[in-house]
Amino acid sequence: MVVQIEDSQLVKQYIQGDERAIEALINRHNSRLTGFIYSKVGDRELTEDIFQDTFMKVIRTLKKGAYNEEGKFLPWVMRIAHNLVIDHFRKHNRMPMYNSRESYNIFSLLDDDKLNAEKQLIKEQIDSDLIKMIKELPEDQQEVLEMRIYKDMSFKEISDNTGVSINTALGRMRYALINLRKLVEANNIVLTN
Numbered sequence: 001m002v003v004q005i006e007d008s009q010l011v012k013q014y015i016q017g018d019e020r021a022i023e024a025l026i027n028r029h030n031s032r033l034t035g036f037i038y039s040k041v042g043d044r045e046l047t048e049d050i051f052q053d054t055f056m057k058v059i060r061t062l063k064k065g066a067y068n069e070e071g072k073f074l075p076w077v078m079r080i081a082h083n084l085v086i087d088h089f090r091k092h093n094r095m096p097m098y099n100s101r102e103s104y105n106i107f108s109l110l111d112d113d114k115l116n117a118e119k120q121l122i123k124e125q126i127d128s129d130l131i132k133m134i135k136e137l138p139e140d141q142q143e144v145l146e147m148r149i150y151k152d153m154s155f156k157e158i159s160d161n162t163g164v165s166i167n168t169a170l171g172r173m174r175y176a177l178i179n180l181r182k183l184v185e186a187n188n189i190v191l192t193n
Contacts (some may be wrong), residue, residue: 128143141176
């Protein structure tokens with residue numbers, strides 16, 4: 001009976017200098033990771049590139065001693081691959097422009113009936129991230145942001161609807177955008193696809 005060495009043990013062996021350990025990890029997770037990447041990008045060559053980039057990142061992280069072993073090697077590697085897929089689409093596609101005058105609906109910002117699987121994955125993540133970040137803003141900033149961006153109201157209309165001066169409405173919008181940028185940076189969130 002062949003006993004399979006745990007991922008965590010292979011990681012330790014690799015960190016201690018055993019180059020065969022990383023090869024064993026790559027071989028062990030090759031088909032699952034390749035299948036995962038291919039399901040997102042739908043292109044064999046691109047899948048191979050992202051697979052290689054994923055393991056280059058894994059190797060660099062392990063060599064730096066920056067990997068915290070918690071028995072979750074495969075989920076960690078899958079997350080790296082997932083992020084590289086998102087990075088790829090972010091670099092090669094632009095976020096669609098919002099051009100609707102319908103009532104506020106954050107999902108309409110990214111509405112596209114022709115989304116393929118990878119864009120759908122990215123869209124869902126962007127939607128989720130935006131909702132969470134907007135909810136973290138103070139109420140007065142949320143209100144002005146929704147009226148200006150999603151309802152396409154002028155600052156005069158916002159002023160009339162909220163009972164504050166135009167300058168106050170402008171200030172709230174400015175602070176909402178500043179705070180959203182801080183949240184994006186603090187959480188290392190990508191908001192483009």
